[in-house]
Amino acid sequence: MPFTLAYGTKVVLPPKTVVVSQRTKSFEEAANKERRCQDLDMLDEKHEAAQLRQALYKSQIENYYNRQVRVKNFKDREWVLRKNESGHTEPLGKLSVTWEGPYKIVEAHKNGAYVLEARDGRAIPRTWNAQSLHHFTLKMRVKGRINASKCIVN
Template sequence: MGSKLRLGKAKGKWAEEIPMVRWSYRTTPRKSTKETPFSLTYGIEAMLPMEVAVNTLRVANQDEESNTQGLRIKLDILEEKREESGVRQSAYKHATERYYNQRVKEKAFKVGEYVLRKNEASRAQPQGKLGPMWEGPYRVTEANRNEAYVLETMEGRPIPRTWNARNLKKYFF
């Protein structure tokens, strides 16, 4: 359950819920790193308070000497674990970026083509619910890098500043 949802359900008792929400956040593995924030900080997985109180197998079979030695080993490899987690996180971000970018259609206009300009970007005409969404047509006079275009009116007057392709759409006569 999400922290906001859980705190919302608690109504007036949200202050008592915060420690439990924070515990669940720290001990839940992240999708991008496949590790919990707790394990990336301390090198080991957290034990539930219930495990200590009930004396589970994990606690009952614990040997103080081997436990201390195991913790030292885990702390030694903690930096390597964090680096692996960082690699997994960057791979996850790259995969997410590739997923969303595959749906993007690039707009490219050629010099001499006619386009409409988004009224929201130029604010040339009053906006509102019933106001026009697009204005124009305009002629593309120059195509710069990064989808920036220089426009002119149909009469040949230049339009000030460059316009990004996301604020333009092709005009068909």
């Protein structure tokens, strides 16, 4: 051992070193059992308190989310674009068109669903949610946000 090589004797450690702390000195078996029983009795109340905290947290998150959401409202006879992902009419890729249309809104329901009509007067088979629609303006065509030649008409 390095110590033996340096000093020429062996090191002998005591067989057991006991470090006494204040916590081990003040431990009482009977008091500990009594506290464990009290904790078990209070378990239902702790569960209820945790459920109340969780419900409060969820309502706060819901309120925060609802404040961030912007409601889109469209009117009848308004022109809109539809997300290409919604219809899956064209394979999606990095350079694919993200919006297709324009479509005219024929009917607006209360829950944010809209019935669409193509430019040639054909009705689109199902209703569309406002999240999948976007206002269509001529400025979009000029600024290049959509390519008029790539607009898909069903």
